[in-house]
Amino acid sequence: MGEFRHAATVIAIAFVAMLIGPSLLDTYTLTVLIIYGLLALSLGLIWGFGGILCFGQAAFFGLGAYAYAIAAINVGESTVPFLLGIAVPAAFAFVLGAMMFYGRLSDVYLGVITLVVTLILFKFVNSTAGPEYVIGTARLGGFNGVPGFQTLNVPGYPNWYIYDRSFYYFCAVTLLVVYALMRWLIASPFGRIAVAIRENEQRVELMGYDVRFRKTVLFAIGGAIAGLAGTLFASWAEIVTPGLFSLAQSAEVIVWCIVGGLGTLTGPVIGAMILAFLKFLLGQQGQFDSTLILGLILVLSVLFLPRGVVPSIDLLRKRAGLSGRRTAPGRRRRRARSMADV
C-alpha cells in the first residue's frame, strides 16, 4: 500500500503545516493561498491525470463565486448557496464537457473552446451593470461586481459567521479532504482508466470503455472543485467581480500547475501557494512589475523544468538514493503532447 502511505504522509505533513502556518503569516493571506491551491488542484486533476488542458478553469471558479454570492443574497443563509456554488459549475462543466468530448475535439480546439467560453462569460457578466439584470433580489452589477452578501456561517445559524481564523481552518481542512478524496479517486478504477485515456485514448476506447463519458465526468469533477474554490473565494473576498472570469486568472492557474508539476496532486497546490505568495510579495514592492517576473518564471520553467518542481524533486531524491519508493508516476508530457493531431 505504497500509495496509501504516501497520501497519509502528505496529509500528516500538511496538517502540521496548517497548525504552524498562522504563527508565520497572517491567516487572511494564508486563506487565499489555500483557496488558490484548491483551484490549482482542480486543474491539476483534469490536466495532469486526464490530459485535458482547460484554458478556462477560471470560468468555473468565477461561476462558483457568482452562484454563491447571488444565492446568498437571495437565501440569507450560507448552506444552500455553498452547495449551489459547487453544483452550478459542476453542471456547467458537465454540459460543456459533453459538448466537447462527444464532438471528439482534440487538444488545441479544446483549448480554444474553453478559452472562448471564459471570454463569453467575462463579456456577459461585465455588461450586466444595468438594473434589468436581476436574479431574485440580487443585481448582477456588471463590472462593479456583487458586494454585500452573506458570508459563510455555521449551517442553520445565520449569525454565527465562520471568519478569520476559523475560516482559515475551514479552508485548510476542505483542501485536505478534497486532496484525500482525489487521491482515492485516482487510485480507484475510474482514476486508473482516466490515466490510461491520457496515455492512449484509442487503446482504451478499443478495450470497450466509453472514453467520452469518462472524460466528461472527470471534467465535471474538476469544475466542481474549481467551483468550491470560487465559493470559498467569494466568502473570503466578500465581493465577486467579473475579474474572476478573466484570462489572466485562467493563465495563472495554468502557470501554477506547470511550475508545480503535472501528474501529481501536491505539485499544483504547492506551485499555486509559492507563486501566489511570490506575487503577493512582489505586489508589495514597487520596483518590478509582477507580470514581468511571472512571465519570466513561466518561460524558464517550460524550457528548463518541463516536469515541474515537485516531480523534479522526486527525481532528485530518487537519484540520491534517499527513497526507493516511486510515488507519483512521472508525467511524460513531452511525448504524449508532442504528436497532437492538430
Added chain:
Amino acid sequence: MDLALVVAFQVIYSIALLVLISAGLAVVFGMMRVINLAHGEFMMVGGYATIVAVGAGVNIYVAMLIVAPLTVGILGLVIERLVIRFLYGRLVDTMLATWGLSLLLIGLATLIFGNTTTGISVPIEGFPIGAYQVNGYNLFVIVVTAVMVVAIYAVLSGTRWGLIARGTMQRSDMASALGYSPDRIYMLTFFAGSALTGLAGGVLAPLVGLVPTSGTQYIAKAFITVISGGASVIAGLLSSATLFGLVSQIFTFSVNSMVGEIALLIAAVILLRLLPQGITGRFFRGSM
C-alpha cells in the same frame, strides 16, 4: 442605398480587421504548427514602435509600414532563437512558453512606457457616402489588408522561397536531404510571421489608445480566427474571417456591439463543434 453601402463598407472593414490581426498568427501556425500566444503583445510592440518612430520625426506611413514590421520581425527572430526553436513539435509547451513571453512583454512595456495610454492621430480624413460620413482610415486598413493577403499568396505560390518553405513544412526531412536547412527556414518563417504581426500593430496604432495590455484584446480573436480557419493559411484565414466578420456585424447592427462580440464567440464554439478540424479541414482542402 447609401445606408446599404455604409453597412457593406463596415462589414468589409470588420472582415479586413480580423484578417489583419490574424495574418501573422496564421502564417506561424499554418506553416509551423506553432501557436504564438504572445501574438497580441507583438502587435502591441508594433504599435509602440510606430508611436516612438512618429515621435522621433519619422513619416507616419514609413513608421507603420516599415519600422513596425522590422522591429517586431527582429523581436520575433530573437525570441525564436532563444525560446521557440527548442520547442518545435511540442504544441502545448510552445503555447505555455509564449504565454509567459506575453506576460514578460507586458511587464517590460509597463516598465518602459508606464501604465498610461499613448496614441497618435489618424492621418486620413473621413469622406462622405451620400448623407453618411465614413472613416477614411478604415478604407486604408482594407487596402493594406488586401495588399498583404495578395503579397502572402504571391510569395508562397510564386517564389522559390515560398516553394522551399512550403516543402519544408510538409516534409522537413526531405527538404533537409535536398540541402535546405529546416532550422533556417523555420527561423525565416517565424521572422515573416512576426513582421506581419508588427504591420498589423503599426496599422492599428492610430485607431487605439495604446497601453501595455493592449495586446490581450487581439489574441483571443486572432486565435479563434486562425484555429477555426484550419490548416490552410490563406483560404482558412479568409473563410473564417469572413464568417466571423459577417456574424459579428449582423448582430452589431441589429442589437449592439456587445452582442456582436458574444455572437462571434458563440459562432466560433458552434463552428468548432461541427468542424473540429476547422473550415479548411472540410472545405477547400488542399488550398493554400
